[in-house]
Amino acid sequence: MANILTRDFTGTPTNAKKFTVSFWVKFSKFSANQQIMGNYGNSGNDDFQIQFRNDNTVGILDYKGASVNSNHESTRKFVDSTSWYHFVISADSTQSTGADRLKFYVNGVRETSWASATDIGQNNDYNWNKETAGTSVGHIIGQAGSGSNIFEGHLAHIHNVDGSALAPTVFGETDSTTGEWKPILNPSYTVGTNGWFLKFENAGALGTDSSGNSATFSVSGNVKQSASTTSNLFCTLDANQAYVPGSVDYAGTAYLGTSASADGCASTQMVKNGKWYFEVKLGTDRTTTDSATISISKNGSHAQRRWRYSGGANAIVGKETGSNGCEGITYQPLTSTPNIIDDGGGGTVNYGSQASENDIIMVAVDLSAATSKIWFGKNGTWFNAPSTSSAGDPANGNYPGLSFAKGDEFWGINITSASNQANNENRYMYCNFGEGRFGTTAVASANADGAGIGAFEYAVPSGFYAICTKNIKDYG
Secondary structure (H helix, E strand, C coil): CCCEEEECCCCCCCCCCEEEEEEEEEECCCCCCEEEEEEEEHHHCEEEEEEECCCCCEEEEEEECCEEEEEEEECCCCCCCCCCEEEEEEEECCCCCHHHCEEEEECCEEECCEEEEECCCCCCCCCCCCCCCCCCCEEEECCCCCCCCCCCEEEEEEEEEECCCCCHHHCEEECCCCCCEEECCCCCCCCCCCCEEECCCCCCCCCCECCCCCCCCEEECCCCCCCCCCCCCECCEEEEEECCHHHEECCCCEEECCCCCCEEEEECCCECCCEEEEEEEECCCCCCCCCEEEEEEECCCCHHHCCECCCCHHHCCCCCCCCCCCCEEEEECCCCCCEEEECCCCEEEECCCCCCCCCEEEEEEECCCCEEEEEEEECCEECECCCCCCECEHHHCECCCEEEECCCCCEEEEEEECCCCCCCCCCEEEEECCECEECCEECCCCECCCCCCCEECCCCCCCCECCEHHHHHHHC
């Protein structure tokens, strides 16, 4: 079942010639056709679509009787998986100038370059806020009305205004301190008959309308509330830094191996100082004959680009054959004798106990000193330091899996995954950087870090923090 929100219409629109849609979006999948939202009617022959296309552009289409009523395809490509975009589509078909009948704003700035543009006829109705003939789904968020082109990413503060074409400054403003574009949390406007406002603030009722119209949406599938907001963004996996971009799933929190040779992905966020914690869960069909790694690596290094190690052991993150210093550190949880690997002179050392499906690997990284440390553990217990019976103690800085010279560099996370099983098996590596779930499965314990941020399965060691923009600012 797709993860969508839907709502059919209950009344005649205030004015179908005018509307405004404002929303914040963070993309996690690229080079794939995805529909962010639309109005599906008459089996798609009377239809409105806001698309994220496989060339990473945005399409805004209106069909009437299976013919193009209005079509705008952006020249600009949207390829940043690390940030939120604010999109505003403001439409008014009564305008005498065709190019002014549909305006598209990104972070408060109007886009004026179109790869293709077909302007609606003057005074024609848009289909966005109208009930249409035949089979009708109504407003749909997260996929096309036919069930295809499923959207992968984050959405926040979706405003739909029926009957008014509004400026982006109604919904956003420039922060006087940072100069960044930010949301106005409670903007003032007249919503109109078929308008609505989705805040997504109630995890148990994500379809709740906050406009006063009681236009509540039905929620299907596993739509989840995210801990990431426009003011505090959590780390994810970056499809732009993946061997197979389409294998980044669950809004950037999981990676699916696609062959018997491990391929993988790097993280969107990196850290230079401070103490950091995250968790990785092995998919339910993982076996000890599979390959998987959890690594940290220097920004811009050879190790950071090791998203596949079909070339053998020397291509594993942390297994540097050249004398380039410590570029990466890797843990191999599924091997019969798990290893921690360091290319900075530490070599390959036996460490921990073999993991299997559903096991959760804990990772704590201390970059607060020139000699840095890393610990790994499993299912709530930190592994003994190599060749000792002394259990890892990140909170007090004792008994790490490895100590290393961090250098004056930023460090990120690398995940790889592979399987010797059939292609339909679950070869995911699910990452929890503080979102509070593995894939769509919520953690049972919801342990926050010392700043009260994040939700983890196991207790975060004292002094360690979730990797997110607020924590990086305060502790990194």
